[in-house]
Amino acid sequence: MQRRVVITGMGAITPIGLTVEDFWASLLEGKSGAAPITRFDPEHFKTKFACELKQFDAQDYLDRNEVRKNDPFVQYGLIVAGQAIANAGLDLDKTDRYRTGVIWGSGNGGIHTFEEQVSEFATGTGVPRFNPFFIPKILVNMASGMISIKFGLKGINYTTVSACATGTSAIMDAFNYIRWGQADIMLAGGSEAPITKASIGGFNALKALSTRNEEAQTASRPFDVTRDGFVMGEGGGALVLEELEHARARGAHIIAEVVGCAQTSDAYHMTAVHPEGEGAKRGMQLALQDAGLKASDVDYLNAHATSTPLGDIGELKAIQSVFSGNEKLNVSATKSMTGHLLGAAGAIEAITCIQAIRHGAVPPTANTSQPDDEIPAGLDLTLGKSVQKPVKVAMSNTFGFGGHNAIALFKAFEN
Missing domain, CATH: 3.40.47.10 (Thiolase/Chalcone synthase)
Incomplete structure (x- = not known):
């Protein structure tokens, strides 16, 4: 156990x-x-x-x-x-x-x-x-x-x-x-x-x-x-x-719970992500499986979304494929504000997910005024303004050169 x-x-x-x-x-x-x-x-x-x-x-x-x-x-x-x-x-x-x-x-x-x-x-x-x-x-x-x-x-x-x-x-x-x-x-x-x-x-x-x-x-x-x-x-x-x-x-204050993680490889290209987000899709599915959760359980997803022409769309295709039908899901890309912290990105974006759970708020995707026509339909990208809503489960996506995909799931703590 x-x-x-x-x-x-x-x-x-x-x-x-x-x-x-x-x-x-x-x-x-x-x-x-x-x-x-x-x-x-x-x-x-x-x-x-x-x-x-x-x-x-x-x-x-x-x-x-x-x-x-x-x-x-x-x-x-x-x-x-x-x-x-x-x-x-x-x-x-x-x-x-x-x-x-x-x-x-x-x-x-x-x-x-x-x-x-x-x-x-x-x-x-x-x-x-x-x-x-x-x-x-x-x-x-x-x-x-x-x-x-x-x-x-x-x-x-x-x-x-x-x-x-x-x-x-x-x-x-x-x-x-x-x-x-x-x-x-x-x-x-x-x-x-x-x-x-x-x-x-x-x-x-x-x-x-x-x-x-x-x-x-x-x-x-x-x-x-x-x-x-x-x-x-x-x-x-x-x-x-x-x-x-x-x-x-020890009487610690419990902030949140880590409930699932997964890693996959695109096995595709030195610096480019898979155009259909194949590795990202499998990673998200495996993380949900590891956590014993369904796609419909996730309230917020912090996207890797670095603002590159190829990477953003591939990830959104993967997200749409995994979360199709989850109408409560908010996606946002906080690198629009922090920039890309490379090896530290996953850490501060995990904190972002945990704060979203703690405070019942989803931070926005900033600076996006003309959404790409290739974005799959039905995704709420939280453009421009934060959203107040209960967040029980949050997912963090991170992808790296070499085809590395790492996904973590956090949940509001319940006894």
Whole structure:
């Protein structure tokens, strides 16, 4: 008999809010996090804007040595992990640290450090003088490692990497380890700091990013006939997953329940999704099966929807196929506001689903004024304004380069 898994804590730093509460309020307002890039001079780049963190200084959260020794993606992970632990009311001195683990995701790892150090070497004298923290700072597993070190968590610890499905993959693995009895508490999520010259330039070369430099705030426009690519974002999200009876025994406030997850592969293309959403469709069906739910049970679906010409329609075809007849379903694409946080996207979008359940509200799809004619009929895409409604079950879709699909289902907690 599998054990039940609940959410008891959350943390988030995003381009539209540096706490879960501020992030959620901005989502409901339809607030855009897009603005001109400040991390570097973007003059010679096709895309000159992104969704950066606002009014953020890592030293407001971490001591000087933590900032110096860690790439920004690790810094973000440490910060949101701390928020989630505090939100869960975890007293780590009374917690079995051997039964408490960390599964953390990042798609790019320390690309900021890698780019900085290699650039310094290439433009210098040629003498190899690298920072002694160069290698540990770029390792993609270092966020999970440093979170476990900071908080003394000695259980299961590793990193998931499935491109833009990464954050959901981490949540799924944490969910499974708890319900299989191999852990009592897991900290899961993802963090990403990809707003660098190499990252923006590389995605420009793929023609994946929007180039609407004069309309930055509305450039991410999922499902719109004029969409031309995604907007890069940065930040992180963390969830505390806990076995139900363990949470009850310590008097934890239970926020929601994780009830099902699934992963599939398109096995189709290096960067493009399957045009009919075949892998996404199977993933959604398998997640429902895992949860013991029907398509008609789902009230809200947070779509992966990155605002790319091919990806959005393929996903909507899959959603229409799975949820045809579910007239109460609201779909929305919150990357229209946050931008695309790559490996951290699944984590903050899981938080979005949980907040929708907690507050009885569906955040909007922003910036979409001319819906594509290819959108299947009968889908409510929650365009422009949030919707107040009871949300008992919410689904989060995330898909990544390489054909990775990861889907998670969350439900209002019931005894």
